[in-house]
Amino acid sequence: MNISFEGKRILVTGAGQGIGKDLALHLSRAKATVIALSKTKENLDALTKLDPTIQTVCVNLRDWNMTQKAVESVLPIDLLVNNAGVACLKPFVNATLEDCDLTFDVNVKSIVSVSQVVVKDMIRRKVSGSIVNVSSQASHCALKDHAIYCASKGAVDMLTKTMALELGPHNIRVNTVNPTVVMTEMGKLGWSDANKAKEMLSKIPLGRFAEIKEVNDAIVFLLSDYSSMTTGAAFPVEGGFLAA
Numbered sequence: 001m002n003i004s005f006e007g008k009r010i011l012v013t014g015a016g017q018g019i020g021k022d023l024a025l026h027l028s029r030a031k032a033t034v035i036a037l038s039k040t041k042e043n044l045d046a047l048t049k050l051d052p053t054i055q056t057v058c059v060n061l062r063d064w065n066m067t068q069k070a071v072e073s074v075l076p077i078d079l080l081v082n083n084a085g086v087a088c089l090k091p092f093v094n095a096t097l098e099d100c101d102l103t104f105d106v107n108v109k110s111i112v113s114v115s116q117v118v119v120k121d122m123i124r125r126k127v128s129g130s131i132v133n134v135s136s137q138a139s140h141c142a143l144k145d146h147a148i149y150c151a152s153k154g155a156v157d158m159l160t161k162t163m164a165l166e167l168g169p170h171n172i173r174v175n176t177v178n179p180t181v182v183m184t185e186m187g188k189l190g191w192s193d194a195n196k197a198k199e200m201l202s203k204i205p206l207g208r209f210a211e212i213k214e215v216n217d218a219i220v221f222l223l224s225d226y227s228s229m230t231t232g233a234a235f236p237v238e239g240g241f242l243a244a
Helices: 018-029 041-050 064-072 097-125 147-170 185-191 194-201 212-223
Strands: 009-013 033-038 055-058 079-082 129-134 172-179 234-237
Touching: 009 018, 009 097, 018 033, 018 041, 018 212, 033 041, 041 055, 064 097, 079 097, 079 212, 097 129, 097 147, 097 172, 129 147, 129 212, 147 172, 172 212, 212 234
Parallel strands: 009 033, 009 079, 033 055, 079 129, 129 172, 172 234
Antiparallel strands: none
16 A cells, blocks of 8 residues: 555654654655654654654653643644553562553553643544554563563553544544564563573464564554544554464
8 A cells, every 4th residue: 555644744652763763764755744752862863864854852751741741842743653662571579669650651641641632632623633552462461571561551452442432523543553572672672582582483373573664564554544444443463473
């Protein structure tokens, strides 16, 4: 599919590296006006060296008020990808309060704070829109040492469904993509060990981890009008992991 986002303003959170960085570049090539949000200025500077047309917002998503002010400053937004995420990986009995606060602040609360600003403006302008929240196969299946991460992604899925229910009457669609392991810097935290990776790969019928492009192709589809009757869905990009 040759998808163009010409005339659309798209906000991507967590756009400084990994999936978000690749997505920002992809959407810009598809003629969108891209606003890339990250807490790390160096990453944003590196992104704009690759594509000077991409606008940037540097803010720590853990700061609710500053985040909302930052998003307000780049309105209007037509399409939104809540991609920012963190993973604090350790046995359940060793998880700390800070692990819980950090994970839920970034993986869940930031979706609320960013989306509220975008959605209120969409409703005010009486325009349709699409929001994609990046979740994980970990929202559907327990993974060792991932208790807090799995819980946060389960929350993302249910938040998305509720957003879809409430925003559907305004013709605003909300979906998730749910990838398996992607070997970004965050992915390497949990799966760089060959033995651990082998165990995970043995549970994926396609026998490999996902590529960044494969995740972003799903995001682009859900943002586009090709998915105009899809909302509240969890879009798996996991090679059959959940079917096995």
